[in-house]
Amino acid sequence: SQQGEEDPQALSIQEGENATMNCSYKTSINNLQWYRQNSGRGLVHLILIRSNEREKHSGRLRVTLDTSKKSSSLLITASRAADTASYFCATGGGTALIFGKGTTLSVSS
Amino acid sequence: DVKVTQSSRYLVKRTGEKVFLECVQDMDHENMFWYRQDPGLGLRLIYFSYDVKMKEKGDIPEGYSVSREKKERFSLILESASTNQTSMYLCASTPAPGQGIYGYTFGSGTRLTVV
Numbered sequence: 001s002q003q004g005e006e007d008p009q010a011l012s013i014q015e016g017e018n019a020t021m022n023c024s025y026k027t028s029i030n031n032l033q034w035y036r037q038n039s040g041r042g043l044v045h046l047i048l049i050r051s052n053e054r055e056k057h058s059g060r061l062r063v064t065l066d067t068s069k070k071s072s073s074l075l076i077t078a079s080r081a082a083d084t085a086s087y088f089c090a091t092g093g094g095t096a097l098i099f100g101k102g103t104t105l106s107v108s109s
Numbered sequence: 110d111v112k113v114t115q116s117s118r119y120l121v122k123r124t125g126e127k128v129f130l131e132c133v134q135d136m137d138h139e140n141m142f143w144y145r146q147d148p149g150l151g152l153r154l155i156y157f158s159y160d161v162k163m164k165e166k167g168d169i170p171e172g173y174s175v176s177r178e179k180k181e182r183f184s185l186i187l188e189s190a191s192t193n194q195t196s197m198y199l200c201a202s203t204p205a206p207g208q209g210i211y212g213y214t215f216g217s218g219t220r221l222t223v224v
Binding site: 033035040041042043044045048088090095096097098099100101102 | 149216
């Protein structure tokens with residue numbers, strides 16, 4: 001059962017630019033999480049935002065959550081080549097996290 | 110450095126073989142999960158476990174079974190491997206309660222090819 005859907009599927013930017021990825025989901029949640037996956041590797045947890053929070057920051061990451069629209073966005077500021085990866089949103093509140101299909105971000109120098 | 114370790118990065122098996130994928134975590138987490146990842150389909154939950162000897166089916170359990178005899182180890186078993194089980198398998202763990210409340214720690218993944 002796929003819950004989160006990321007948009008866009010792929011994003012290409014230059015170093016120094018900001019990258020914005022969006023996630024929409026269908027049912028009620030108690031939190032939403034973002035993960036990064038470098039090519040061929042496991043996922044790394046980036047940030048968790050609870051359903052009663054609207055915005056959260058961690059370093060160059062900014063996450064927003066709009067529960068009325070059932071959507072979230074992940075903003076990476078001042079992107080670097082090392083940010084090149086796939087990014088997944090995951091929704092929590094049921095028995096286990098449900099992941100979206102991901103956004104592939106390419107940052108060129 | 111806490112971690113989840115999957116025993117193999119790459120594995121090639123023949124159709125019909127019984128395949129064991131091992132996952133070990135050193136964080137004393139109660140909850141462990143097996144996902145498979147396929148292009149265009151994202152991550153799909155196969156099985157999870159909230160405690161020793163306890164298991165729950167995920168979204169796609171057919172053709173798989175699991176074993177959790179010790180808290181730190183969660184094994185995924187392909188009873189009779191088939192080519193449609195060629196995939197990337199990801200193990201994850203999280204502390205209790207496991208209802209998606211905490212972030213997951215993932216292993217590096219096992220890329221299984223069934224020929």
